[in-house]
Amino acid sequence: MTKKIFFTIALALLLVNSSEVLAQATLRKSFNLNGKWNVIVDWYGSGNAHDIATQKRPVTKTDFVEFSFDNSQTLYVPGDWNSQRPELKYYEGTVWYKREFDFKPQTNAQTFLRFGAVSYRSEIFLNGIKLGEHEGGFTSFTLNAARAIKTGHNVLVVKVNNERKEDAIPARKFDWWNYGGITRGVWIDEKPANHISDFFIQLKKGSLKELQGFVQTSEHKKQQVIVAIPEAGFKKSYTTDTSGKVALTASVSLKLWSPENPKLYTVKVYNAADTLTDEIGFRSIEVQGTDILLNKKPVFLRGISFHEEMPQRSGRAYGEADARTLLTWAKELGCNFVRLAHYPQSEETVRLAEKMGLMMWEEIPVWQGIQFTNPQILQKANHMLAEMIARDKNRCGIVIWSLSNETAPSPHRNSVLKQMASDARKADPTRLISSAFDHFKYNGNQILIDDPLSESLDVLAANKYMGWYAKWPSEPGNVEWKSNFNKPLIISEFGAEALYGNHGSKDTAGLWTEEYQEQLYKDNINMFNKISFLRGVCPWILADFKSPARMHAQCQEGWNRKGLLSDKGFKKRAWYIMNDYYKQLEAKPL
Ligand code: GCB
Known part of the structure; x- marks a missing residue:
């Protein structure tokens, strides 16, 4: 990489201010810009930023101005564009958003624009002035608007692009819907010139x-x-x-x-x-040998993963009402822990989970196929990590920061993730660090954890689909887990697909049936009971979720069917197996 490119990237990332992310709506009075925004769908990416941002209009007959918000269509913010307009269901490209608002800045106040999340790249223009750019679809960011905000009428234009790229995080391929748009709220925060720009307060580890x-x-x-x-x-x-x-x-x-x-x-x-x-809540979380200690007492994490998606609506989840639905299901299943997969979810979800007594694992979307050989990746991933920690470091419900999901060990990957682990610890010395692995060594009926990254983690996490992607090497109860590290293990994913209402045999002839999924859950639980250093389980996944990578004609049709709940929220048979297991675990604490 040339020096010039490096500095261009560094500058682009610096244009946004992560530390000011802390000041959420709940902390100070903010003015939200949610609701209907005007949009231009830029199918070929040919829109001219200057003309669109300044809303240039033709004056003479030969003035050539093509893109205009006048009489344009609208989209809701917060909102993914895919579920709002049928022609945008699979759209991956650019949409220009515009919102006009009247504003009277307070005397001596500084004005900031705060975005809950924009998927995936954004450029922000206020009154024709470019305030900054942001990359990353799931973290909050803030821009100082002082040099552009006006008393009276203001025009905010945001260019949003969700094209999948090799050097993005996540990269080109991932197993969930690539929702684009301004997917979380937009706010104006006013702060006194000498304000509290950040604070962190938790119990020492x-x-x-x-x-x-x-x-x-x-x-x-x-x-x-x-x-x-x-x-x-x-x-x-x-x-x-x-x-x-x-x-x-x-x-x-x-x-x-x-x-x-x-x-x-x-x-x-x-x-x-x-x-x-x-x-703010206060608790201590630490690891001692193979135990996870919450407030000095050993705890077993009875977890579930979910995407930020409402299956019944086939769209992103928004705000507290959707969060309540997802988290109420998690509580009903018997959970004390949720894995926010595979990216930081909304602030409403995190705050509500904590109020409902759910511990959380929060991760950034470093998911398979990441270009670890690309020198920009560490910087991008670390920027996302910093933004995640900046927003949520005072949420005691979060007990684990996770760095990555299913990345193959290699010298580049090991060094990037090692560096990230150390940076995460510097930013927040109070929580545990983990990463979900899917590479293990086999020896007969033995599965060995030997990933060298384990040295840098507090908690080991294994995504292991025994009976689905991996054949059982022996009777489930005879499978032995070994680890080269004296650390607690969470089974961070396991499961199987089942189409709700599809019934049949519980053996392989019955693939895709509720009975096959149910038996697979029983077998896996049988295996879990023998793992002496197991301190948590997190099935994949709470509910069926949309994924264009899943195109089995009868059973998937664009849905990953590993949910314990169907796309309509109906319980599959495996739900009850997991629910019984969690009731037993709850009845006899460690
Ligand atoms: C995994 C991934 C998850 C996928 C899941 C699956 O290992 O972590 O994102 O959706 O497997 O269903 O294959």
């Missing part, structure tokens, strides 16, 4: 009393900041250094958050000009 974190102010000067948890009688003043940052340390006595008692406290962080208020 392994401690039930010591706080760890920091407060950062936007003005880089020495100043006083205060952290208060009124219900716990805690209030402490800190002095920042000349960069406006101070490390938080304090001893506190708090009721701990747990799935049984998901206690959240109102926390206030303020300086002379600004106050942020959040609901």
